[in-house]
Amino acid sequence: MAILEIKNVSKFFGGLAANSDVSFEMTEGMIMGLIGPNGAGKTTLFNCITGYYPPSKGEVIFDGKKMNGLQPDAVCKLGMARTWQKVRPLAKMTLLDNVMVGALCRTNSLKVAREMAMEQIKVVRMEHRANFLAGGLPIGERKKLEVARVLATQPKLLLLDEVMGGLNPAESDEIIQLILDIRKLGITQMVIEHDMKAIMRISDRIVVLNSGEKLAEGMPDEIVKNPEVVAAYLGSE
Amino acid sequence: MKPTNPLHSQRGASTVRVSAGIAVIAALFAFPQFVESPYILHMMILFFLSTLMGQSWNIIGGYTGQYSVGHAAYFGTGAYTTLILLTTKEIAPWYGMWVGIAASVVLALIIGSICFRLRGPYFVLASIAVAEIVRCTALNLTNLTKGAEGILVVDIPAFKIGETIITDFSSKVPYYYIALVLALVIIGVTWLVQHSKLGYYFQAIREDQDAAHSLGINLTIWKNSALVISAAFTSLAGSFYAIFVKFIDPSTVLPLDLSVQIVLISIIGGIGTIFGPVIGALVLVPLSEALRSNVITEGLIKIGLVSEESGVGIFLKEHLAHAHVLIYGILVVVVILFMPEGVLGYFRKMTTKKKGGEA
Numbered sequence: 027m028a029i030l031e032i033k034n035v036s037k038f039f040g041g042l043a044a045n046s047d048v049s050f051e052m053t054e055g056m057i058m059g060l061i062g063p064n065g066a067g068k069t070t071l072f073n074c075i076t077g078y079y080p081p082s083k084g085e086v087i088f089d090g091k092k093m094n095g096l097q098p099d100a101v102c103k104l105g106m107a108r109t110w111q112k113v114r115p116l117a118k119m120t121l122l123d124n125v126m127v128g129a130l131c132r133t134n135s136l137k138v139a140r141e142m143a144m145e146q147i148k149v150v151r152m153e154h155r156a157n158f159l160a161g162g163l164p165i166g167e168r169k170k171l172e173v174a175r176v177l178a179t180q181p182k183l184l185l186l187d188e189v190m191g192g193l194n195p196a197e198s199d200e201i202i203q204l205i206l207d208i209r210k211l212g213i214t215q216m217v218i219e220h221d222m223k224a225i226m227r228i229s230d231r232i233v234v235l236n237s238g239e240k241l242a243e244g245m246p247d248e249i250v251k252n253p254e255v256v257a258a259y260l261g262s263e
Numbered sequence: 264m265k266p267t268n269p270l271h272s273q274r275g276a277s278t279v280r281v282s283a284g285i286a287v288i289a290a291l292f293a294f295p296q297f298v299e300s301p302y303i304l305h306m307m308i309l310f311f312l313s314t315l316m317g318q319s320w321n322i323i324g325g326y327t328g329q330y331s332v333g334h335a336a337y338f339g340t341g342a343y344t345t346l347i348l349l350t351t352k353e354i355a356p357w358y359g360m361w362v363g364i365a366a367s368v369v370l371a372l373i374i375g376s377i378c379f380r381l382r383g384p385y386f387v388l389a390s391i392a393v394a395e396i397v398r399c400t401a402l403n404l405t406n407l408t409k410g411a412e413g414i415l416v417v418d419i420p421a422f423k424i425g426e427t428i429i430t431d432f433s434s435k436v437p438y439y440y441i442a443l444v445l446a447l448v449i450i451g452v453t454w455l456v457q458h459s460k461l462g463y464y465f466q467a468i469r470e471d472q473d474a475a476h477s478l479g480i481n482l483t484i485w486k487n488s489a490l491v492i493s494a495a496f497t498s499l500a501g502s503f504y505a506i507f508v509k510f511i512d513p514s515t516v517l518p519l520d521l522s523v524q525i526v527l528i529s530i531i532g533g534i535g536t537i538f539g540p541v542i543g544a545l546v547l548v549p550l551s552e553a554l555r556s557n558v559i560t561e562g563l564i565k566i567g568l569v570s571e572e573s574g575v576g577i578f579l580k581e582h583l584a585h586a587h588v589l590i591y592g593i594l595v596v597v598v599i600l601f602m603p604e605g606v607l608g609y610f611r612k613m614t615t616k617k618k619g620g621e622a
Binding site for chain 2: 099102110118127128
């Protein structure tokens with residue numbers, strides 16, 4: 027059964043179509059790669075799915091429920107969580123407190139939240155940083171903080187917006203391993219990424235956006251051979 | 264990078280802290296037995312009242328990061344409700360204050376539903392505007408508030424439980440104890456907030472609203488909760504002020520000055536901390552008193568820095584008392600430049616440096 031169905035989603039800003047008529051489905055447990063040149067509408071689509079923008083047209087159906095018009099907090103409670111392209115740590119709180127804020131979405135007890143948070147901090151392997159202020163962590167660790175924090179909200183579907191952006195190759199490898207670990211936990215993931223090698227390695231399927239429209243969808247090896255995709259990335263002549 | 268909460272030595276430190284706290288509270292309760300000077304009691308009452316006001320603001324401003332500069336609206340609502348009920352319906356203040364709290368909570372929800380759509384400086388401006396609307400309303404609703412003439416009460420009815428008279432408010436002592444209890448209650452409430460889901464959600468909203476929203480935090484509900492808690496205690500401070508001073512008018516309980524002063528108590532002491540507003544009150548109350556009574560000029564003359572007959576001496580004597588707003592302004596600039604985390608934050612930093620980096 028499809029965990030997420032995107033049906034003909036369009037988003038207009040004034041006369042500009044940031045997304046037009048995008049449709050695809052995700053099955054449970056898969057990793058979906060979402061790629062496209064800059065300005066293709068990837069983050070806009072994330073925002074439409076997670077409630078930051080209401081789609082101008084079309085439907086987002088998650089776990090059999092229509093999501094249009096729901097606020098981000100309600101979307102999160104239903105089990106769909108996202109990270110941000112530009113990291114948003116709660117700077118004056120510790121790593122543990124950051125992750126606890128995520129966990130408090132599922133419990134009212136600080137004690138339970140602390141246990142849940144420590145579990146997720148172990149998943150991202152940052153136990154040694156638990157009591158450090160989030161604002162003082164380097165970028166690679168802030169990205170992992172974001173992942174631990176959304177994991178603590180116990181999502182069924184996780185949307186990762188460029189979690190490898192700005193990281194060095196060693197840090198990127200760590201994140202790739204982390205995404206594969208999260209798959210083992212049974213969490214479905216949609217990943218926006220510019221690093222082609224990485225996205226080809228981890229994705230089960232890939233959707234390519236270009237100028238707001240879906241250009242192609244398929245297995246990674248189909249996508250690399252698709253002449254339209256190559257043209258969109260390298261320019262056609 | 265330094266760890267902020269080393270787990271070691273925490274238990275020992277907290278036992279010392281708890282015993283010190285209990286000792287201070289006991290001393291404060293015993294204080295009126297030893298000190299009879301009404302002037303000193305008066306100062307202490309103002310200190311407790313300022314703590315209550317600063318701490319109430321701290322919950323919405325310090326913890327939740329929503330800089331309301333319109334808290335005079337709740338203070339005034341508490342003060343007016345209590346005295347109007349007392350003078351027109353003869354309802355005793357300890358019942359009237361609850362009506363005041365209810366009125367302030369309703370007002371807070373109305374203000375919240377309007378102003379919380381805005382963020383940052385726009386929220387600040389909206390909060391000022393709404394408080395000014397409340398002040399103008401009080402000024403012009405003359406048949407209820409007596410407008411600029413103000414409301415004066417001569418007698419506060421004795422506080423009775425059953426038939427036993429607990430106190431008849433004939434001295435400053437009962438006010439001292441009420442103010443002390445209110446200050447302790449708000450410190451306790453702040454502690455509870457900080458050590459519960461509320462505190463985590465409020466701080467998450469302060470640090471990043473969009474991130475908080477994506478983590479399942481309903482911004483409307485939680486921001487309004489913070490404002491309601493804050494408004495309720497600010498209203499209580501207003502009710503207390505009204506029966507303590509026995510005279511209110513729009514220019515004493517509803518002006519913008521007062522809203523700013525409430526913010527300053529918290530900012531000078533250190534926002535988002537339990538003891539910041541206490542420290543802020545400890546700095547501001549004696550300072551404003553010193554300015555009012557011209558202690559500073561007299562001091563300067565005594566040390567011989569300024570001669571009494573010189574032009575400077577005469578100038579200071581005449582004008583320094585009226586310059587408290589200027590001095591406040593300078594103080595705020597100094598705090599923001601040199602102690603951006605308030606007096607408490609500044610001293611914490613100094614002590615951490617000495618201990619070699621651990622907080």
